[in-house]
Amino acid sequence: xxxxxxxxxxxxxxxxxxxxxxxxxxxxxxxxxxxxxxxxxxxxxxxxxxxxxxxxxxxxxxxxxxxxxxxxxxxxxxxxxxxxxxxxxxxxxxxxxxxxxxxxxxxxxxxxxxxxxxxxxxxxxxxxxxxxxxxxxxxxxxxxxxxxxxxxxxxxxxxxxxxxxxxxxxxxxxxxxxxxxxxxxxxxxxxxxxxxxxxxxxxxxxxxxxxxxxxxxxxxxxxxxxxxxxxxxxxxxxxxxxxxxxxxxxxxxxxxxxxxxxxxxxxxxxxxxxxxxxxxxxxxxxxxxxxxxxxxxxxxxxxxxxxxxxxxxxxxxxxxxxxxxxxxxxxxxxxxxxxxxxxxxxxxxxxxxxxxxxxxxxxxxxxxxxxxxxxxxxxxxxxxxxxxxxxxxxxxxxxxxxxxxxxxxxxxxxxxxxxxxxxxxxxxxxxxxxxxxxxxxxxxxxxxxxxxxxxxxxxxxxxxxxxxxxxxxxxxxxxxxxxxxxxxxxxxxxxxxxx
Amino acid sequence: xxxxxxxxxxxxxxxxxxxxxxxxxxxxxxxxxxxxxxxxxxxxxxxxxxxxxxxxxxxxxxxxxxxxxxxxxxxxxxxxxxxxxxxxxxxxxxxxxxxxxxxxxxxxxxxxxxxxxxxxxxxxxxxxxxxxxxxxxxxxxxxxxxxxxxxxxxxxxxx
Numbered sequence: 001x002x003x004x005x006x007x008x009x010x011x012x013x014x015x016x017x018x019x020x021x022x023x024x025x026x027x028x029x030x031x032x033x034x035x036x037x038x039x040x041x042x043x044x045x046x047x048x049x050x051x052x053x054x055x056x057x058x059x060x061x062x063x064x065x066x067x068x069x070x071x072x073x074x075x076x077x078x079x080x081x082x083x084x085x086x087x088x089x090x091x092x093x094x095x096x097x098x099x100x101x102x103x104x105x106x107x108x109x110x111x112x113x114x115x116x117x118x119x120x121x122x123x124x125x126x127x128x129x130x131x132x133x134x135x136x137x138x139x140x141x142x143x144x145x146x147x148x149x150x151x152x153x154x155x156x157x158x159x160x161x162x163x164x165x166x167x168x169x170x171x172x173x174x175x176x177x178x179x180x181x182x183x184x185x186x187x188x189x190x191x192x193x194x195x196x197x198x199x200x201x202x203x204x205x206x207x208x209x210x211x212x213x214x215x216x217x218x219x220x221x222x223x224x225x226x227x228x229x230x231x232x233x234x235x236x237x238x239x240x241x242x243x244x245x246x247x248x249x250x251x252x253x254x255x256x257x258x259x260x261x262x263x264x265x266x267x268x269x270x271x272x273x274x275x276x277x278x279x280x281x282x283x284x285x286x287x288x289x290x291x292x293x294x295x296x297x298x299x300x301x302x303x304x305x306x307x308x309x310x311x312x313x314x315x316x317x318x319x320x321x322x323x324x325x326x327x328x329x330x331x332x333x334x335x336x337x338x339x340x341x342x343x344x345x346x347x348x349x350x351x352x353x354x355x356x357x358x359x360x361x362x363x364x365x366x367x368x369x370x371x372x373x374x375x376x377x378x379x380x381x382x383x384x385x386x387x388x389x390x391x392x393x394x395x396x397x398x399x400x401x402x403x404x405x406x407x408x409x410x411x412x413x414x415x416x417x418x419x420x421x422x423x424x425x426x427x428x429x430x431x432x433x434x435x436x437x438x439x440x441x442x443x444x445x446x447x448x449x450x451x452x453x454x455x456x457x458x459x460x461x462x463x464x465x466x467x468x469x470x471x472x473x474x475x476x477x478x479x480x481x482x483x484x485x486x487x488x489x490x491x492x493x494x495x496x497x498x499x
Numbered sequence: 500x501x502x503x504x505x506x507x508x509x510x511x512x513x514x515x516x517x518x519x520x521x522x523x524x525x526x527x528x529x530x531x532x533x534x535x536x537x538x539x540x541x542x543x544x545x546x547x548x549x550x551x552x553x554x555x556x557x558x559x560x561x562x563x564x565x566x567x568x569x570x571x572x573x574x575x576x577x578x579x580x581x582x583x584x585x586x587x588x589x590x591x592x593x594x595x596x597x598x599x600x601x602x603x604x605x606x607x608x609x610x611x612x613x614x615x616x617x618x619x620x621x622x623x624x625x626x627x628x629x630x631x632x633x634x635x636x637x638x639x640x641x642x643x644x645x646x647x648x649x650x651x652x653x654x655x656x657x658x
Contacts, residue, residue: 054621057513057621057622069513072511072512072513072514078542122545126545126546145546145597146580146593146596146597146600149597149600149601150600153600153601156601157601160546160547160549160550160597160601161550163545163547164547164550167547176540177539177540177541
C-alpha cells in the first residue's frame with residue numbers, strides 16, 4: 001500500500017508537478033505530485049477537476065428518453081450507457097431482464113459484444129500499444145498509433161479493422177454507429193435481417209483469428225518482461241463484477257461477485273438491485289470523482305477494482321473455447337490466486353475481446369435474432385436499476401420516476417469511479433518506485449500515464465465533461481517559484497518555457 | 500455500391516454547439532441523392548474513419564470550432580501528422596494521414612467546413628451565434644452538393 005502518499009505532511013514546502021490533462025484517456029484528469037528538495041515524492045494524486053452534472057441533466061425527463069439520452073455521456077462507450085439505462089427502464093415497465101423475449105435478450109447481447117470488442121480494440125491498439133511496443137519512456141513522437149501503423153503495419157491495421165467490425169455490429173443491430181435506438185422499454189425495436197446477419201458473418205472468422213493473434217501478442221509482450229510487467233503499478237486489491245449463475249464470465253446480466261486479494265469470495269450472485277446495501281461512495285475534498293467501497297469492509301479495506309482484470313480474475317471459467325484457453329494461461333502465469341498486475345489489464349482486455357468475437361459468431365447462427373417477438377409488457381413500477389459490465393467495468397444506472405413517468409432521481413456509478421482508489425494507488429506506486437529521487441522528464445512522467453491508462457479510464461463518463469485544456473507540467477521550487485514549465489497544447493504539440 | 504461523396508459530421512448532440520456537425524447533416528438529409536452521397540455522423544473522429552474514405556471522390560468533414568471567428572470556414576485538407584493521434588479524438592488532417600499510411604495511396608480530395616461555436620454545456624442547444632451561422636453553412640453545403648467536383652469546391656474555399 002502507498003496510501004501514505006495520498007496526503008503530504010507539510011505540503012506548503014514542497015515542489016509541485018502537474019500532469020494536466022492525462023493524455024490518451026477520455027475526458028479530463030489531472031495528476032499532481034509534490035516533491036521535496038531531493039525530488040522525493042511526498043504526495044501523488046489523480047484529480048478529477050470538473051463537476052459531474054449528468055444526473056441533474058436526466059432529472060425532469062420522461063423515462064423513455066433515457067436510453068437515447070444517456071448515450072451522449074461519452075463518445076467511447078455510448079452503447080454501455082444505452083443498455084444499462086434500458087435494463088433499468090425495463091423494470092420501470094415491469095419487466096425484469098430474465099423475462100425479456102429471447103430475441104430481444106440476444107440482440108442486446110450481440111450489441112454489447114460489438115461494443116466491448118470495439119472499445120477494447122480502441123484501447124489496446126490505438127491508445128496503449130504504442131507504450132507497450134515502443135517502451136514507456138520512448139520518444140513521444142513514437143508513442144502513437146501512427147507509429148504502430150508505420151512500424152508494425154499488420155498489427156496496426158488489424159486493430160483498426162477489429163474496431164471497425166465492432167462498430168459494424170452496433171450499426172447492424174441499432175441502425176446507426178452512434179445514437180442508435182435499439183433498445184426500447186421491455187425489448188428491442190427491430191430484429192436483425194437475414195442480410196445484416198450474413199454481412200456480419202462474412203468477416204467473423206477473420207475477426208476471431210485477429211483477436212486470437214492480439215491475445216498472443218499481449219501474452220508475448222507481458223511474459224517477455226515478466227518481472228517488470230508483474231510489478232509495474234501493481235497493487236493488491238479486491239475485485240468486483242458480474243458473473244453468470246454457473247460462475248462463468250458475464251458482460252450483460254448476472255449477479256455481483258466480489259473476491260479479495262487472496263481469491264476468497266466476499267460476495268457471490270448478489271442481486272444488483274440491492275447495490276445500495278453493499279456499496280458506499282466516499283467523497284474526498286480534493287477530487288470531484290467519488291471513491292466507492294464495499295461498506296462491510298470499510299473504506300480502508302473495502303475498495304475494489306472493476307473491469308477486464310476483475311472479471312477474468314473473478315470468473316470460474318469463460319464459456320467460449322478459445323478465450324477459456326487464454327484465461328487458463330493467463331491465470332497460470334501468476335503464482336498467486338489472483339492476478340494483481342495492473343498491466344495485466346491489457347492481457348485480460350484482449351481475452352475478453354476474443355470472447356466477444358467468439359460470442360458474436362455463436363449468436364449470429366442463432367435463429368432467434370431474426371424473430372419479430374421483441375417486446376414484453378408488464379405493470380408499471382416507480383424504480384428501476386440496470387447494471388451491466390461495460391468495457392471498463394461494472395456500470396450502475398438507477399432511476400426513480402413519478403406518476404407522470406418523469407425521472408425524479410438518478411444515480412450512476414460508472415466503472416472509472418469504481419476504479420478511483422485503485423488508480424490513485426497505482427499512481428502512488430509508480431511515483432514512489434520509478435519517479436522518486438529522479439529529475440522529472442516527460443518520458444519519466446509518461447510512466448504515470450501508462451499506469452492510469454491501463455485502467456482505460458473514461459473520465460468524461462465519470463465527470464460528464466469533455467476536457468479541452470492543454471497538459472501542463474509545472475516545476476515549482478521549495479520557495480514556490482516556477483522554475484520550469486512544459487505545456488502540451490490540445491493538438492499534442494509540446495512547448496518548453498523555462499523561467 | 501459505395502457513394503462517391505462522403506459527408507462526415509461529428510460532435511456530441513447533447514453538448515450545445517458541438518452538435519452543429521451532426522445537426523447540419525440531419526438538416527440536409529432530405530435534400531440529397533442517397534445513391535451519390537453518404538452521410539455519417541459520429542461523436543469524434545478516430546483512425547477507423549480513414550476506412551470510410553475508401554473509394555470516395557470527395558469528402559467533406561463538418562465540425563464546430565471555437566478557433567473559427569468568422570462564422571464559418573471552408574478549407575481544403577492535406578494529410579498531416581499533427582500530434583492529435585495521442586488523444587481519443589483526432590483531427591481530419593490526421594485521418595487523411597492515416598488513410599495514406601494504411602492504403603499507401605493519396606486520400607480522396609477532402610475539405611473541412613467549421614462553424615463558429617462558443618458553448619459546449621451538457622444539455623444545452625445551439626447558441627444564438629452558432630444557430631445563425633448554421634443556416635448559412637447549410638446553404639453552403641447545398642451549394643457544394645449541386646456542383647460535386649473538386650475544382651468547383653476549391654473555388655469556394657474561404658482560407
